[in-house]
Amino acid sequence: MQNELLNKERFMQNVKDNLKTLYRRNMDEANPQQIFQAVSYTVKDIIIDQWLATQKAMDEQDPKIVYYLSMEFLMGRALGNNLINIQGYKEVEEALKDIGFDLNVIEDEERDWALGNGGLGRLAACFLDSLATLGYPAYGCGIRYKYGMFRQAIINGYQVEWPDNWLKNGNPFELKRAERAKEVKFGGYVRWENDEHGHSKFIHEGYQSVLAVPYDVPITGYGDYNINTLRIWDAEPMNIFELESFDKGDYQKAVQEQNLAKNLVEVLYPNDNHYAGKELRLKQQYFFVSASIQAAIEKYKKKHDDIRKLYEKAVFQLNDTHPSVTVAELMRILIDEEGLPWDEAWEVTNKTCAYTNHTIMAEALEKWPIELFSRLLPRIYQIVEEINRRFVLEIQKNYPGDSKKIEKMAIIYDGQVKMAHLAIAGSFSVNGVAHLHTEILKKKELKDFYEMMPLKFNNKTNGITQRRFLLHGNHLLADWISDRIGKEWITDLTQLSKLKVYAEDKKAQQEFMNIKYKNKERVAKYILDHNGVSVNPRSIFDIQVKRLHEYKRQLLNILHVMHLYNVIKEHPEMDFYPRTFIFGAKAAAGYRIAKLTIKLINAVADVINNDKSIQNKIKVVFIEDYNVSNAELLFAAADVSEQISTASKEASGTGNMKFMLNGALTIGTLDGANVEIVEEVGIENAFIFGLTADEVIQYEQNGGYNPMDIFNHDQDIRKVLMQLINGFYTPDEPELFRDIYNSLLNTHSTSRADTYFILKDFKEYAHAQKRVEEHYRNQKAWAKSAILNTACAGKFSSDRTIQEYVDDIWKLKKVVVDLDKK
Numbered sequence: 071m072q073n074e075l076l077n078k079e080r081f082m083q084n085v086k087d088n089l090k091t092l093y094r095r096n097m098d099e100a101n102p103q104q105i106f107q108a109v110s111y112t113v114k115d116i117i118i119d120q121w122l123a124t125q126k127a128m129d130e131q132d133p134k135i136v137y138y139l140s141m142e143f144l145m146g147r148a149l150g151n152n153l154i155n156i157q158g159y160k161e162v163e164e165a166l167k168d169i170g171f172d173l174n175v176i177e178d179e180e181r182d183w184a185l186g187n188g189g190l191g192r193l194a195a196c197f198l199d200s201l202a203t204l205g206y207p208a209y210g211c212g213i214r215y216k217y218g219m220f221r222q223a224i225i226n227g228y229q230v231e232w233p234d235n236w237l238k239n240g241n242p243f244e245l246k247r248a249e250r251a252k253e254v255k256f257g258g259y260v261r262w263e264n265d266e267h268g269h270s271k272f273i274h275e276g277y278q279s280v281l282a283v284p285y286d287v288p289i290t291g292y293g294d295y296n297i298n299t300l301r302i303w304d305a306e307p308m309n310i311f312e313l314e315s316f317d318k319g320d321y322q323k324a325v326q327e328q329n330l331a332k333n334l335v336e337v338l339y340p341n342d343n344h345y346a347g348k349e350l351r352l353k354q355q356y357f358f359v360s361a362s363i364q365a366a367i368e369k370y371k372k373k374h375d376d377i378r379k380l381y382e383k384a385v386f387q388l389n390d391t392h393p394s395v396t397v398a399e400l401m402r403i404l405i406d407e408e409g410l411p412w413d414e415a416w417e418v419t420n421k422t423c424a425y426t427n428h429t430i431m432a433e434a435l436e437k438w439p440i441e442l443f444s445r446l447l448p449r450i451y452q453i454v455e456e457i458n459r460r461f462v463l464e465i466q467k468n469y470p471g472d473s474k475k476i477e478k479m480a481i482i483y484d485g486q487v488k489m490a491h492l493a494i495a496g497s498f499s500v501n502g503v504a505h506l507h508t509e510i511l512k513k514k515e516l517k518d519f520y521e522m523m524p525l526k527f528n529n530k531t532n533g534i535t536q537r538r539f540l541l542h543g544n545h546l547l548a549d550w551i552s553d554r555i556g557k558e559w560i561t562d563l564t565q566l567s568k569l570k571v572y573a574e575d576k577k578a579q580q581e582f583m584n585i586k587y588k589n590k591e592r593v594a595k596y597i598l599d600h601n602g603v604s605v606n607p608r609s610i611f612d613i614q615v616k617r618l619h620e621y622k623r624q625l626l627n628i629l630h631v632m633h634l635y636n637v638i639k640e641h642p643e644m645d646f647y648p649r650t651f652i653f654g655a656k657a658a659a660g661y662r663i664a665k666l667t668i669k670l671i672n673a674v675a676d677v678i679n680n681d682k683s684i685q686n687k688i689k690v691v692f693i694e695d696y697n698v699s700n701a702e703l704l705f706a707a708a709d710v711s712e713q714i715s716t717a718s719k720e721a722s723g724t725g726n727m728k729f730m731l732n733g734a735l736t737i738g739t740l741d742g743a744n745v746e747i748v749e750e751v752g753i754e755n756a757f758i759f760g761l762t763a764d765e766v767i768q769y770e771q772n773g774g775y776n777p778m779d780i781f782n783h784d785q786d787i788r789k790v791l792m793q794l795i796n797g798f799y800t801p802d803e804p805e806l807f808r809d810i811y812n813s814l815l816n817t818h819s820t821s822r823a824d825t826y827f828i829l830k831d832f833k834e835y836a837h838a839q840k841r842v843e844e845h846y847r848n849q850k851a852w853a854k855s856a857i858l859n860t861a862c863a864g865k866f867s868s869d870r871t872i873q874e875y876v877d878d879i880w881k882l883k884k885v886v887v888d889l890d891k892k
């Protein structure tokens with residue numbers, strides 16, 4: 071134990087004291103939730119000292135700070151992760167065991183902090199972990215949604231959304247910082263008047279205000295750790311006390327402001343890779359951006375007079391376009407409040423903002439109608455107009471007479487404000503999130519911007535934290551690795567390459583497969599408890615867990631399962647290695663075809679799991695409410711990782727890396743970071759199939775392909791497709807899956823058929839799955855590949871990603887914390 075407060079007796083004494091103060095209970099009277107709270111407060115007490123020390127060191131060393139601005143932080147649970155990072159997990163586990171409590175059960179009392187949709191939000195969480203571990207000064211800036219990502223229930227095979235009241239029992243780790251509250255203004259109008267020097271001054275009037283109130287959460291790094299801060303903003307009304315005393319007009323305004331504050335942070339929009347264009351969403355964006363930028367500038371000004379040098383002490387990283395209004399908000403503060411002339415303000419802004427692009431999916435691009443944008447943010451809109459005017463002049467200078475360029479690149483065009491264009495124009499760095507993705511940005515999606523300003527563009531392949539997704543999620547494998555190569559991998563994942571020598575070692579292979587087996591047993595129990603389905607841990611665990619999206623092609627997976635079922639029914643004598651197909655996915659609440667796909671998976675599961683004649687050769691399981699916590703269990707238990715997106719569509723993926731780290735073999739397309747995974751582990755240790763990104767792009771440019779050719783010529787596919795519309799899986803509702811059938815063959819619609827090339831890739835996918843089976847039958851060959859997957863995952867640590875951001879974009883220095891100075 072590193073920290074004296076982690077001394078077993080002392081720790082438990084503090085837990086007991088906390089139980090008394092919080093609940094007036096003794097240990098033997100407390101329930102697991104109360105123990106969870108008391109343990110968490112005890113851990114927070116330990117962390118607080120280091121947190122103070124880190125803040126103090128930051129104050130003294132006055133380093134440059136990265137502000138990671140993100141609408142989403144998909145943190146998962148805090149207690150277990152904090153214990154891991156302060157290196158007290160095993161000690162606390164033992165201490166609790168001594169008094170009859172299981173730490174796993176206590177951990178289960180914590181609700182996930184699901185302030186995000188999927189990959190993008192989880193990336194932000196991994197980055198915070200790495201920043202703290204590496205000792206770089208950082209703030210995560212986001213929103214304290216009252217309701218996070220919805221809880222998914224499966225009722226009669228359908229997804230039902232339940233509110234995620236994650237704060238119901240309170241959050242033991244957060245600190246309200248009322249003294250740091252900031253005013254954020256919406257609506258109204260702008261006029262200007264001349265000041266005493268004859269300069270025009272903008273006056274914003276008739277607006278509604280809310281008070282942004284920050285809650286700070288400690289982010290523990292691993293080991294001799296720094297503690298950084300995640301600052302999430304809550305909204306409160308400005309004038310809460312004075313309702314009665316207002317005259318009629320003001321009363322109305324006060325009520326409106328109360329409602330605004332209440333609605334603003336009520337709920338996270340549950341769309342992944344899809345822009346819904348809701349006014350409240352733009353309000354949320356401006357709300358947390360304005361509060362965060364105000365706070366950053368306030369911090370800077372405490373120590374520095376010259377606002378023109380802000381970029382020496384602050385960098386704002388925009389996690390996708392969601393916070394790109396930062397560019398205009400910073401300009402507003404620099405011009406209207408700090409009095410800088412436009413050119414100087416623009417230079418500061420351009421040296422302080424950096425933008426990460428996360429997708430090329432057209433439906434994810436944020437574009438706001440001018441009417442909405444200017445009504446909600448009148449002064450910000452004026453500034454965006456001027457940024458646009460000057461940017462268009464620059465385009466004209468570079469491409470005289472080429473109006474097409476303006477059409478494609480302007481920030482305001484066709485009645486819309488294009489947020490990606492604003493982010494690119496206002497940032498000094500634009501990065502993609504995997505090599506292939508960045509290349510597609512440069513060659514296709516953002517080609518014009520790249521050609522005009524090539525130096526801005528760079529790649530930062532995503533990463534994941536090994537602390538949560540191996541050390542915490544897979545204790546058995548973590549211990550096995552540490553026994554062989556020491557513990558350095560925990561903070562230097564490239565050390566895993568030392569495991570390569572064990573790939574052909576019989577004993578190591580057996581141990582590795584035994585660990586996998588135990589993790590599969592753990593998931594089998596989870597499935598029995600949650601789904602009431604019994605699965606065989608000796609079967610191949612083939613897992614696809616991620617958001618449900620057509621481009622991610624869960625449909626390809628389930629159509630293939632339907633095909634396998636047909637084959638087994640037709641050839642009962644056939645030798646087939648038992649397989650458990652596990653799915654987990656939330657669909658956006660309004661995404662009809664995605665929700666129907668969930669129903670299809672469950673309908674297929676119902677039929678197959680209850681067909682005794684196939685002797686359990688296939689089981690299909692849909693994990694309800696896929697989230698970070700059950701993800702940790704699933705990654706540890708996977709034999710096969712399904713990464714089968716239509717090539718070119720998945721920017722990076724991070725689930726793919728988590729599976730690899732835990733020794734699963736990838737079946738996948740050459741998309742996103744899969745390309746780099748295969749580069750690291752070798753194509754012989756993965757199962758790659760399907761169209762390449764170039765081929766997909768070619769087809770798209772030529773108007774697609776004709777899936778009817780495949781339907782007409784391929785009997786297996788035809789049979790599966792007919793089962794979608796002949797009631798094979800839902801005899802009471804034979805037409806239920808007609809829309810899925812139509813999306814593939816498009817017999818009634820004018821849009822392109824099989825947009826995601828599912829039928830085009832089907833045969834190759836089926837063939838790759840055969841190769842999976844053959845490989846698995848040779849347990850030694852499989853074990854070798856599995857060990858190599860873990861051994862070659864070193865590149866995919868978010869520690870590496872963060873170091874690259876630091877070296878190439880942020881230029882930060884580490885903060886050295888002296889713990890005696892707290």
Ligand SMILES: Cc1ncc(COP(=O)(O)O)c(C=O)c1O
Nearest residue numbers: 188189616697698701723724725
């Ligand atoms: C809960 C959750 N959702 C979504 C994702 C992203 O998955 P993918 O990269 O496969 O889209 C992850 C990644 O770990 C996750 O834990």
